[in-house]
Amino acid sequence: MSSEIQSILNAFEQSQRQGKAAFLATVVGTQGSTYRRPGARLFITDDGETVGLVSGGCLERDLFEHTQLMQDNRPKIVTYDHTATEDILWGFGLGCTGTVQVLVEPLNPPHDSLTFLAQCWRDRVPGVLVSIIQVEGSATQLGACLTLTSDSISVLGKTEPDLIDAIIPDAQSVLQHQQSVVRQYELATRRVQVLLEFIQPPIPLLIFGAGQDAMPIAEFAKTLGWHVTVIDCRANPLSYQRFASSDQVILTRRDTLDRLAIPTGAVAVIVTHNYYDDLETLRVLLPASIHYIGLLGSKQRTKRLLQELQQETIYTEVQLSKLYAPVGLDIGAEIPAAIALAIVAEIQAVLSGRSGNSLKYRNASIHETYPDRITPPRGRSFEENGNAQAVTAHSRT
DSSP states (O other): OHHHHHHHHHHHHHHHHHTOOEEEEEEEEEEESOSSOTTOEEEEETTSOEEEOSSSSSSHHHHHHHHHTOTTOOOEEEEEEOOSTTHHHHSOOOOOOEEEEEEEEEOOTTSSHHHHHHHHHHHTOOEEEEEEEEEESSOOOOEEEEEEETTEEEEOSOOOHHHHHHHHHHHHHHHHHTOOEEEEEEETTEEEEEEEEEEOOOOEEEEEOOSTTHHHHHHHHHHTTOEEEEEETTOOTHHHHHTTTSSEEEEOOGGGGGGOOOOTTOEEEEOOOOHHHHHHHHHHHTTSSOSEEEEOSOHHHHHHHHHHHTTTOOOOHHHHHTEESSOSOSSOOOSHHHHHHHHHHHHHHHHHTOOOOOGGGOOSOSSOOOOSSOOOOOSOOOOOOOOOOSSEEEEOO
């Protein structure tokens, strides 16, 4: 979803320059079969421009019409119920047999949800966006009411202090465990349902190696909106040009790899095609707080590398479990583009806690719904420790 968010943020910035009124539609609840899961967003301007999707394309026009009727400029919940059979004929014709709840809210910078998303994206820090999605017995306004990062809390609008006090500990828990939840609060004479959404910054991908086969990996990752850093141990200045679309290119040497600042929760792919570069890269990455290490090469070659490394260091089972070698899903990939597809797909599956198998064989729902309580984390962690630096660094701004 990260590339979609980036497109929405770009459109938001442009609408501000042009002085257009804008709205944000966010899926906050689903039941049954639906096209998108909670957290999907649609950006809408007052002249009908839209960026993003909350459905297969059938709800977007109707949501624009709802923005035209928001004369009081107050957020609202729009519910689409497609469970009835006749919906195929007389409704939106989805045939999805599900229900979708969409929060539609006007954007009023600097105190709105999209401005907060832009901040998390720009600073590459995780956060929590809290939105009120249902109210009973109170005049509490729907929509974003609080934002939270590790070092800041901001209250949006005029939400009652007792509700804010109840929300903050839960928001801190969401940030800690990196898991969105929907909570219901019983306060005096009112009942309030709240979505506490974990905002994940762009995934930091480190590509070790700057050969031809590294290029499609970087391109696929940028298409997904990931933050891509290419590390070239050959220190070839042409790598700047070849990886111009990447966020950062680092020219270094094998003996200075240990100077790299590895972002916590990053993912890494090793495609150096050099045994000793791979050896040193693994020596740096295996102890790091990293979520995934993909290594190009055969199982026999990997076994030899690990045997050599373990002569000097004993790695834990958890550290070794992060290593995926040979890298990539088994899709019969032969050419660099197909190999890159297999690699990026495997990373996506690992980060999502999915098997990477065909959906044909999945018995559970495709989309996970937000729980009403925090469950044990999967071990992911995304913290920005600054850009990696070693010898010579070249960053896009």
